[in-house]
Amino acid sequence: MIALVDCNNFYVSCERLFHPGVLGRPVVVLSNNDGCVISRSEEAKTLGIRMGAPAFFMEELLQRHQVAVFSSNYTLYGSLSQRVMQVLSSFAPEMEVYSIDEAFLDLSGHTSLPTLAAAIRAGVLHDVGLPVSVGVAPTKTLAKMANRAVKKNKLPEGFLVLDSPEKTEAVLAATQVEDIWGIGPQYAAMLHQKGFHNARDLSLVPDDFARRELTVVGLRLVRELRGIPCIALEEATPPKKAVCVARSFGQLLTQKTDIQEALANYAAVAAQKLRAQNSRATVIQVFVQTNNFRGQDAQYHRSVNVRLPVPANSTRELIRHALLALDHIFKPGYNYKKTGITAMDLVPDTEVQENLFETTNHDRERKLMQALDGITRHFAGKPVLRFAVQGGDKKWTLRQERLSPCYTTRLHEIIKAKPE
């Protein structure tokens, strides 16, 4: 049997951990740039605040109901996530960290699953202070569904074990197709139109229908609904195949120099991520785009792929090639909203094909980056040392007007138990 453990309203719960004053009050966390709602407390859901709702549409509602609003603080959430995963790993040696707030646990061999599920819940609550829900079932897809049923029905015990055909059948029948893991809006519309409305309906479709209409991914999904495991637990996180850094600007930009500065910074982050997983990029893709919500503006979006002479993960080289790529696609006269870089066709650091005509001294580059990473680590990840093209006015930086401190990762921001 497989368990899916998922933190309840994760980002909101993280903020609440350090702001006990907002317990009982509606709380939301906003996306980058304070754009949309990406996490809501139960009270906020009751107010009808939707996932993904733009914050500026709701100023009045947020005020009226005294909603506590936070900018997202991924440093804090990442740190708490690690603590949750550490607790979970003590319950099952085989575990897959599926996302920042979810993990699949292999519970095979255990006899009393309800007892174990309750212990997992209590353990995370006690050791980290975050509430979780636990769904247990024979397959990952059914475990997901059980987990969802816990939350939807607000089961007081906080877990659900699908250990009999009757229980499974009931949850299948109560789950609409759009709420199945792996069925998005497009497939859901198609399935409804063909008369398949809930997960039970979908579990009974013929294999060839699933294969034809939903690809092999859908066929696996249908079998998982029938209790046949088709999606394996992936314990080791495979290295990423692409690394993307893209952000909207805090304000619209027209000057190329401002966009160059932003892009240089994103390229620097991408390079750092590559080094962290010992990869190099063979190709980079750079894009710029205007804000397509502004009907009054002329729209432009374009991207370009550039093959690097030699696979690279040095900040200097990535910035250089990113800016060259930008020269190809930047056109003056537009209000730009966003730029970004994707490092693609990643290869392991150790398997680099040198280029006969390349003049970069890679050994020197590698040592320079080691020094840079060492200094950055020393300052707890703060980019104290930068390239000149990254510096300047920072017209493009994110809006984060309600950012909470990094309580667990920066010593000077640690919470004080007593006023000084």
Next chain:
DNA sequence: TCTGGGGTCCTAGGACCC
């Protein structure tokens, strides 16, 4: 004024090879 960011996988179709 203000609408996120970062990923994966699959398929179809074209180019090219022998």
Next chain:
DNA sequence: TCTGGGGTCCTAGGACCC
């Protein structure tokens, strides 16, 4: 009169996830 077949690789686009 007759105009193959099988394979690989690449890309773009579409679907999904949190």
